[in-house]
Amino acid sequence: xxxxxxxxxxxxxxxxxxxxxxxxxxALNLLYDVGARDEHPEQxxxxxxxxxxxxxxxxxxxxxDTPLQLAGGNNNAFTSNDITNYYLTLPAANIETGFWLExxxxxxxxxxxxxxxxxxxxxxxxxxQRYLNQPYGDLWxxxxxxxxxxxxxxxxxIGKDLSHIENATLNQVESFFYAHYAPNxxxxxxxxxxxTPEIIQLSEKWFGPIPQRQIKKRNxxxxxxQKQEKRLSVEREVPADLLLMAFHMPHRTHPDYYAYDLLSxxxxxxxxxxxxxxxxxxxxxxxxxxxxxxxxxxxxxxxxSGRMNKNHSLEKGEQAVWQILNEIKQNGLTEQALxxxxxxxxxxxxxxxxxxxxxxxxxxxxxxxxxxxxxxTEPSMYHAVSANDIQRVACEAFCSDNSxxxxxxxxxx
Amino acid sequence: MxxxxxxxxxxxxxxxxxxHPDVVKHHEIPIYYIGxxxxxxxxxxLIFNAGSIYQTQPLIxxxxxxxxxxxxxxxTSAQLSEKLxxxxxxxxxxxxxDHAAVSLFTVTRYLNQVLPLFREYLMDSIxxxxxxQINLTNRKETLLHNLKKVEYVCRxxxxxxIYGEHPYGQSARPEDFENVTSDDLQAFYRHYYxxxxxxxxxxxNTSSEVRxxxxxxxxxxxxxxxxxxxxxxxxxxxxxxxxxxxxxxxSAIRIGTPTISHTHPDYPILSLGNMILGGYFGSRLMKNIxxxxxxxxxxxxxINSNQLSGTFLISTEAGTEYLYMLKDxxxxxxxxxxxxxxxxxxxxxVKNFISGxxxxxxxxxxxxxxxxxxxxxxxxxxxxxxxxxxxxxTATSQQIQACMQQYLxxxxxxxxxxxxxxx
Numbered sequence: 012x013x014x015x016x017x018x019x020x021x022x023x024x025x026x027x028x029x030x031x032x033x034x035x036x037x038a039l040n041l042l043y044d045v046g047a048r049d050e051h052p053e054q055x056x057x058x059x060x061x062x063x064x065x066x067x068x069x070x071x072x073x074x075x076d077t078p079l080q081l082a083g084g085n086n087n088a089f090t091s092n093d094i095t096n097y098y099l100t101l102p103a104a105n106i107e108t109g110f111w112l113e114x115x116x117x118x119x120x121x122x123x124x125x126x127x128x129x130x131x132x133x134x135x136x137x138x139x140q141r142y143l144n145q146p147y148g149d150l151w152x153x154x155x156x157x158x159x160x161x162x163x164x165x166x167x168x169i170g171k172d173l174s175h176i177e178n179a180t181l182n183q184v185e186s187f188f189y190a191h192y193a194p195n196x197x198x199x200x201x202x203x204x205x206x207t208p209e210i211i212q213l214s215e216k217w218f219g220p221i222p223q224r225q226i227k228k229r230n231x232x233x234x235x236x237q238k239q240e241k242r243l244s245v246e247r248e249v250p251a252d253l254l255l256m257a258f259h260m261p262h263r264t265h266p267d268y269y270a271y272d273l274l275s276x277x278x279x280x281x282x283x284x285x286x287x288x289x290x291x292x293x294x295x296x297x298x299x300x301x302x303x304x305x306x307x308x309x310x311x312x313x314x315x316s317g318r319m320n321k322n323h324s325l326e327k328g329e330q331a332v333w334q335i336l337n338e339i340k341q342n343g344l345t346e347q348a349l350x351x352x353x354x355x356x357x358x359x360x361x362x363x364x365x366x367x368x369x370x371x372x373x374x375x376x377x378x379x380x381x382x383x384x385x386x387x388t389e390p391s392m393y394h395a396v397s398a399n400d401i402q403r404v405a406c407e408a409f410c411s412d413n414s415x416x417x418x419x420x421x422x423x424x
Numbered sequence: 425m426x427x428x429x430x431x432x433x434x435x436x437x438x439x440x441x442x443x444h445p446d447v448v449k450h451h452e453i454p455i456y457y458i459g460x461x462x463x464x465x466x467x468x469x470l471i472f473n474a475g476s477i478y479q480t481q482p483l484i485x486x487x488x489x490x491x492x493x494x495x496x497x498x499x500t501s502a503q504l505s506e507k508l509x510x511x512x513x514x515x516x517x518x519x520x521x522d523h524a525a526v527s528l529f530t531v532t533r534y535l536n537q538v539l540p541l542f543r544e545y546l547m548d549s550i551x552x553x554x555x556x557q558i559n560l561t562n563r564k565e566t567l568l569h570n571l572k573k574v575e576y577v578c579r580x581x582x583x584x585x586i587y588g589e590h591p592y593g594q595s596a597r598p599e600d601f602e603n604v605t606s607d608d609l610q611a612f613y614r615h616y617y618x619x620x621x622x623x624x625x626x627x628x629n630t631s632s633e634v635r636x637x638x639x640x641x642x643x644x645x646x647x648x649x650x651x652x653x654x655x656x657x658x659x660x661x662x663x664x665x666x667x668x669x670x671x672x673x674x675s676a677i678r679i680g681t682p683t684i685s686h687t688h689p690d691y692p693i694l695s696l697g698n699m700i701l702g703g704y705f706g707s708r709l710m711k712n713i714x715x716x717x718x719x720x721x722x723x724x725x726x727i728n729s730n731q732l733s734g735t736f737l738i739s740t741e742a743g744t745e746y747l748y749m750l751k752d753x754x755x756x757x758x759x760x761x762x763x764x765x766x767x768x769x770x771x772x773x774v775k776n777f778i779s780g781x782x783x784x785x786x787x788x789x790x791x792x793x794x795x796x797x798x799x800x801x802x803x804x805x806x807x808x809x810x811x812x813x814x815x816x817x818t819a820t821s822q823q824i825q826a827c828m829q830q831y832l833x834x835x836x837x838x839x840x841x842x843x844x845x846x847x
Contacts, residue, residue, distance in 0.1 A: 036784060083783070085777075129716065136721040216426065282501075291562065351509050351512075355512045361531060
C-alpha cells in the first residue's frame with residue numbers, strides 16, 4: 012500500500028506526494044507527457060535527443076549536474092514511446108535543490124548551437140553503441156515499422172535513422188521544447204522523508220510562477236486492425252538465428268491488460284515457465300526464450316523472442332512456439348499454473364515497494380494513466396484474473412493474422 | 425521576485441547509520457541478521473568460498489554454481505523449480521573470481537514451505553548428465569553471442585593482459601564447454617559447497633520465527649570449510665595490445681593497472697581520485713570526452729576490488745574514427761591527475777557526492793546487508809565506513825595527487841584496444 016496525496020497548481024502542474032520516513036532520502040520524479048509517439052515522422056528521435064539537452068544547462072543554472080552532486084544527489088532520465096521521465100534522489104534535507112533545478116529547466120533551457128552539436132554526436136554514438144554495434148541490436152529498428160502501418164509506435168525512441176538526429180536544427184529543438192515542456196503537461200512526484208505541507212509550499216514557490224503553455228491536443232493516427240500475417244527475413248553477422256514474434260494487444264489501461272501480463276509470466280517468468288520448460292529444457296530448440304508485454308498508452312504488443320540453438324531451424328522453432336500457443340488457446344491452463352504466477356507477482360510487487368524512487372515512478376506512471384489510485388488497486392486486478400480470462404485473451408491475440416514475425420538469420424559462411 | 429540564480433542552502437552533514445547486525449554462530453558458520461519483524465519479505469544469502477580461483481579447469485566453478493538445484497536426489501530440475509515458483513520464491517546464483525553466492529528471496533508467509541526446497545538446492549544437488557548438456561549448450565551460445573561484442577572481447581583481453589595465466593586473467597573459450605563433466609562438478613560441489621558456506625546474510629524480516637525456521641532448516645550443516653589457498657598473483661608487466669574486430673563500427677578500449685584493494689589504508693583516497701578522474705557523470709573523463717568532444721556515449725573509470733588485488737581501469741566504446749583522438753585525451757587526463765592537484769571546487773563536489781550517495785547505498789535492509797557483507801568478506805571492522813567517510817571528508821588535493829602518483833604511474837598502465845573495422 013502506498014499512501015499519497017494529490018494536488019494541482021494553478022498552472023496545471025499535478026503533484027503527488029508520498030511520505031516514507033523509514034529512509035533519510037527523498038526522490039523527485041518529473042514525468043513529461045511527451046514521447047517518441049509525439050514526433051514528426053521526418054524528425055524521429057527528437058524526444059530522446061531532447062532528454063539529452065535537458066542536462067545541458069537552463070536559463071539560470073549553467074550546469075544541471077553540479078549543484079545536485081554538491082547536494083549529495085544523483086539523477087537520470089529515460090525516454091519511451093509515450094513519456095520522457097526525469098528523476099533524482101538526494102538526502103531529504105536537500106530536497107529544495109531538486110525543486111530549484113527541475114523548475115528552472117521547465118521554465119527555460121539555455122539552448123546553443125554548440126551544445127546541440129555535441130549532443131547530436133553523443134546520441135549518434137549511443138545509436139551506434141546500442142543499436143548498430145551489438146548482435147541483434149537493430150531488432151526493434153526492423154520490427155517496429157513492420158508491426159505498425161500508421162501509428163507512430165512504428166519508430167523506436169532512438170529514431171528511425173541516424174540522419175534525423177544529424178539534421179536536427181536549433182529551431183526545431185526549441186519549438187519542440189515549447190510544444191511539450193510545460194507545467195500543464197507534467198506530473199511531479201516527491202517521495203521519501205518529506206512532509207507534505209512543505210512539499211506543497213516548495214512546489215508553489217518554484218513551479219508556481221512558470222506560465223502554462225499551449226499544448227496541442229494529441230491527435231495520433233489509430234492503427235488499423237491487422238488483417239494478415241506480416242513477415243520479414245534478414246541475414247546478419249550473428250552467432251545464431253533469432254525468432255521474434257509480435258502480436259497486437261490492448262493498451263495499458265484496458266481491463267484485459269492484466270490477463271495479458273500474467274499470460275506472459277506463465278509463458279516465460281521463472282524456470283518452471285511454459286516456454287522455458289518445453290523449448291529450452293525438454294527439446295532444447297532454443298538456448299533462451301522470453302515472452303513479455305509492452306504496456307503502452309496506445310494499444311500495445313505481446314512479444315515472444317527466442318534465440319535458436321545451432322542444430323535447429325527457425326522454421327522448426329516457430330512451429331514449436333505456435334504449437335504451445337495453440338495448446339493454451341484450446342486447453343487453457345490449470346488453476347495451479349495461474350496461482351503460481353500470481354504468487355510470483357506478489358513477491359515482485361512487495362520488492363518494488365521497498366524503494367522510494369520505485370514508488371515515485373509507480374505513482375507518476377499511474378497518474379499518467381489517469382488514476383493515481385491504480386498503484387494500490389492494480390494488485391487486486393491481477394488477483395481477479397481467471398483462467399478463462401487468460402484463455403480468452405490468448406485466443407484473441409495468438410492468430411496468424413495478428414502476428415508479425417521477424418526471422419533474424421545468422422549468415423552462413 | 426524569486427531568485428533563481430542562487431542555489432538553495434544545502435546541508436552536507438549527511439548522517440548515516442549502519443545497523444549493527446545480530447550475529448549468530450551455528451556450527452561456526454556466522455549468520456548475520458539485518459532487519460526487523462515488519463517487512464513481508466526475507467532474503468537469505470549464502471556465500472561460499474567457491475569462486476573461479478579455486479577451479480583447476482575452466483568453467484567448473486561457474487557451472488557448479490549455475491547447476492545447483494538442476495536435479496536433486498528427490499526431485500528433478502523441473503519439479504523443484506515448479507515448487508519454488510509456486511510459492512513465488514526466487515533463487516538467484518552468482519559467481520565471481522573469489523566467491524559463489526546462492527540467495528533465496530521469498531515472502532515470509534511461505535518461508536516454511538520454501539526452506540526445505542532451498543535446502544535441497546544447497547545440500548543435495550546431483551548434476552544430472554542431460555541437464556548438464558543443456559546447460560552447457562545454452563551457455564556456449566550465450567558466450568558466442570557475447571564474443572560478437574567489442575566491449576566483451578575487450579574486457580576479457582584486458583583481464584588477460586593484467587593477470588596473465590592467473591585465474592583473474594582467465595575467461596572461458598567456446599571449446600572449454602566440451603570438457604566439463606558431471607564428475608568434475610560433483611567433486612567441486614563436495615569440496616566447496618557441502619562443507620558449508622563461509623557466511624550467511626539474512627535481510628528483511630528477521631523476526632524470531634524467521635530465525636528459528638532458518639536455523640533449524642540448516643542446523644545439520646557440516647563444519648565450515650577451511651578456506652583453500654588462492655593461487656598467488658603472477659608478476660605484472662605493463663603491455664599494450666590492439667586487435668582488429670571485423671564488421672564493427674565502434675571500438676572498445678580499456679586502460680588500467682593492478683592496484684590496491686578495499687582492505688588497503690590508502691583505498692579511500694585512491695577511490696576519491698578515481699571518482700574525480702572518471703567515477704561519475706561529472707568526472708573529468710565524462711566532461712572532456714563526452715560533454716565537450718562528443719566522442720562517446722559514455723566513459724568511466726573504476727576500481728574493481730578482489731581478494732588478492734584491485735584493478736584500476738578506464739573503459740569506453742566509441743566510433744573508430746575517434747579512437748586515437750579519444751585515447752590521447754584519456755592519457756592527457758590521467759597525466760593531469762598526476763601532475764596537478766585537483767581544484768578545491770572539484771574536490772568539494774566529489775566529497776559531497778560520495779557521502780550523499782553513500783546514504784543511498786545503505787538505504788533499506790537489503791542495501792545494508794550488501795554493505796555489511798563487503799565488510800565481513802574483507803574482514804573489515806564495522807566502523808570501517810565511518811572511517812572511510814571521515815577520510816573522504818578530510819582529504820586534501822595533495823593527498824590525492826600523491827596517491828595517484830603512487831598507484832597509477834603512467835609507466836604501469838596497460839592498454840587493450842579492440843578496433844572495430846568495417847570492410
